[in-house]
Amino acid sequence: MEKVKHTYVLSLGLGLSIAFSSFSAIAQEHFNPRLLETDSTETPMMDLSLFAKDEVPPGDYNVDIYINGSLVDTKTISFRKLSDDKNTTAGQVVGACLSVSELKAWNVRVDNYFSEQDKTSECASLQAIPGLEQKMDLANQRFDLTIPQVALLNTARGYVSPERWDEGIAAGLLNYSVSGQQDLHHRNGVDSSNQFVSLQPGLNLGAWRLRNYSTYSHSESESEWDSVYTYASRDIKSLKSQLVLGQGTTRGGVFDSVGFTGVQMYSDNDMKPDSMQGFAPVIRGIARSNAEVTVYQNGHSIYKATVPPGPFEFSDMYPTGSSGDLKVVIKESDGSQSSFIVPYATLPVLQREGQVQYGLVAGRTRQDGSDSRAEDFNFVQGSAAWGVGKGVTLYGGYIQAEDKYSNLIAGTGFNLGSAGALSFDISQSWADVPQPDNIRQMEHHSGQSYRVRYSKTLQQTNTDIAVAGYKFSTRGYLSFQDFLNDWDPGNSAIDNGRERNRFDVTISQTLPFGTLSLTMYDASYWNSQHADSLNLGFSSTLGPVSYSLNYAHTKNVDGGYGNDSDEYDDDNVFSLNFSVPFSAFSNSEAAQSISANYSMNSSKHGDTTHNIGISGTAMQQNQLNWQVSEGYNADSEATNGNVTVGYQSSYADVSAGYSYDDYSRRLNYSLRGGMVVHSGGITLARQLNDSVALVETPGVSGVPINGQTNVHTDYFGNAIVPYVRPYHSNQISLNTVEASDATAAIDNVAKTVVPTKGAVVRVKYNTWIGRKAMMTLIFNGKPVPFGAVVTQTSDDSDDTRSSIVGDSGEVYLVGLADKGQLMVKWGDGANKRCAVDYTLAGAKSQADILFINGICHPVQGAH
DSSP states (O other): OOOOBOOEEOOTTOOHHHHHHHHHHTTTSOOOGGGGOOSOTTSOOOOOHHHHTTOOOSEEEEEEEEETTEEEEEEEEEEEEEEOTTOGGGOEEEEEEOOHHHHHHTTBOGGGTOOTTGGGOSSOOGGGSTTOEEEEETTTTEEEEEOOGGGBOOOOTTOOOGGGOBOOOOEEEEEEEEEEEEEEEETTSOOOEEEEEEEEEEEEETTEEEEEEEEEEEESSOEEEEEEEEEEEEEEGGGTEEEEEEEEEOOOSSSOOOEEEEEEEEEOGGGSOGGGSSOOOOEEEEESSSEEEEEEETTEEEEEEEEOSEEEEEOOOOOOSSOOOEEEEEEOTTSOEEEEEEOOOOOTTOOOTTOEEEEEEEEEEOOOSSSOOOOOOEEEEEEEEEEEETTEEEEEEEEEETTTEEEEEEEEEEEOGGGOEEEEEEEEEEEEEEETTEEEEEEEEEEEEEEEEEEEEETTTTEEEEEEEEEEEOTTOOOHHHHHHHTOTTOSOTTTTOEEEEEEEEEEEEETTEEEEEEEEEEEETTSOEEEEEEEEEEEEETTEEEEEEEEEEEEEOOSSSOOTTOEEEEEEEEEEEEEEGGGTOOSTGGGGEEEEEEEEEETTSOEEEEEEEEEEESTTOOEEEEEEEEEETTTOOEEEEEEEEEEOSSEEEEEEEEEOSSEEEEEEEEEEEEEEETTEEEEESOOOSSEEEEEOTTOOOOBBTTSTTOBOOTTSEEEESOOOTTSOEEEEBOGGGOSOTTEEESOOEEEEOBOTTOEEEEEOOEEESEEEEEEEEETTEEOOTTOEEEEEOSSSSBEEEEEOOGGGEEEEEEEOSEEEEEEESSSSGGGEEEEEEEOTTOEEETTEEEEEEEEEEOTTOO
16 A cells, blocks of 8 residues: 655645644543534544644654754654554554654664564664654644653763764765966956866765766966876775875875875774864762752853763763863762862863874875876875873874885874863984985985974963964974985985974964964984974954954965075065945945955055955845955055955855956956766756765755855756765755745655765755635535644655644635646544535736635545
């Protein structure tokens, strides 16, 4: 027998949900259907026994699913008449039909309660889990399961079971970017143009992802295609890892990254819930009673839990991204409080207690795509970091490139509590490289590199030392990239570009009147060259005016090979910037999105420039942006200006501009977008991120997607959500209020997806295209009873849509064809069902809603 799918909706303005809520509140009290009688004892009555028993009509309901009060999923659940194992004398009751696999996906310990035979059943016996209770809230489309904690897996906050990970559909993908510039008039009399195209095609088949990145550049003198990389990848769920075959770069962290062709496997942090990503200390304490424990950092509550008497342990806190001691407050049941401090600071290398992060690579180095003539080598590389506990992380790695190069690194990271976070590592390298003056002769190098990194937030002064690092390398030490560079025949000196000392620091300071930031870098090389940079900035606001002051010092050395030692750029630049919103002078709607801007820049070389302009956005979702500016050079008395306009459409981002100065007049343009090729055709979009969602509303165009700028379904009813987070729950919802098609109705406008990395997940909605009507149903000269179920069928699928009759036989219907048949039922038996053959021709209309009577006749052959 073919399964019938129902989607239930409540009649508009009938207050039926209030009645349902009342029944739920007094679930076991008797409800007399005769209370709903009107003017005759012959009026047919609805069988409300389901509602009297706190049940719902059988059918399929799209609901938000909560377990113990936490949202875990949004999907369609079938409610059926099932045997009640608790009370066999009561016969069958209507309950949720849930499979064992669905329960497993919601972290239920199914192996403890269900046999292998149970796992093949379409509807699991929920009574097998002692203490399980279910409740359906029709009005709010919410389904609650209350399950004893002992029957649930002990998972971290935000955990999403791999059972719910969706590998997506087979699809082709493409990101593209086209940009160009055209000189209209150049002072030297030679006009020129150049164009640049980047393409990122991809193909998804099951769990596999094939990706390529290619570029094309064209100018008056040359044209060139370049394939940046091509690789195939997939996830390894059991290891929470990614496998990559082809071209790519090694993962940074322990070692610096290099290009390679081969195979790589590494831990994927995205597979962990947010509460288990990054480093956070394990908090342990003891509660004297049933207590509420709150964790504070920098005055903000970041974690709260209720614990029973005795020892407790928290290991699933969300990392804050910065350091700062944690204050743990225990509030006992008698109201008394106690507290203690857990020191906290972090570095990228630090791991949570018991967690391991690893990376493995085997392949051949790849240095094409540049002018380098360095030789490539077969190599293997491995690295790992292990959180051993008590704030300590051990990490290390090893590289072997044929018999020419080896590198061994070992280090330790510490959470020093109130003193911050510190890591220290030592690296030893052994290398054979050609002599600079005779590449046929090898020379052996051996040396060490010492690195220290530090991080700390000083809460008293609101100073954040994001990362401070120092590195010293002996003359014989070669990093892997140094080794590869030394095999370039074009090298003129073996010490070119090899670092001796390096110091870098990033600091931000919050002040009562603004924010001060400092980034500094200083490096010296074994060939006596030196490079440094300093960026100092201050930003603040003065009423509606925002302003900033910045100073930058740079001394750049080309650390490459074959360059003279005096090739560097030494400069100092000071800038002052102001931005004044037009809303400071006008309350008009247009003024809210326009601002005036001024900037002044002065460099060491004596050039001082001034720029003034206005910029703004337009349209409902600010998808149109524009800018006009004029500049003046106080030293050369030269002027310049530019105009730019950009637009974010549903299918691409496009921009164009015009600029001029004393040298030339130029036009520039760019077009950036993406597309997905799938079984339903080709859907255009803005540029795609790693994982995307394909939204389908068959036959309905112009439906906006909530939370997306100017994204709506196209002519074919398809749209692309260009970014969904892999391995996490993402809710995709439709804005049907602003949909352009007033004749369409869409069921269950919110759905939840959990894509894997790089997946294209399909999100399909049931659509009903037709008229809206308020129909009064008459059976045997009397209104159809309150609570009767009216079922519509679809011409395009096996889906059905059901509505519930309100007072006086009225029911609100959407998606109606010009004529058709409706089935009405208010109980079991032939005398409690009928059919309506309707036509909408000649019906009265008000506000796009038709008002019509429907004569219900007995169903032939019903019994």
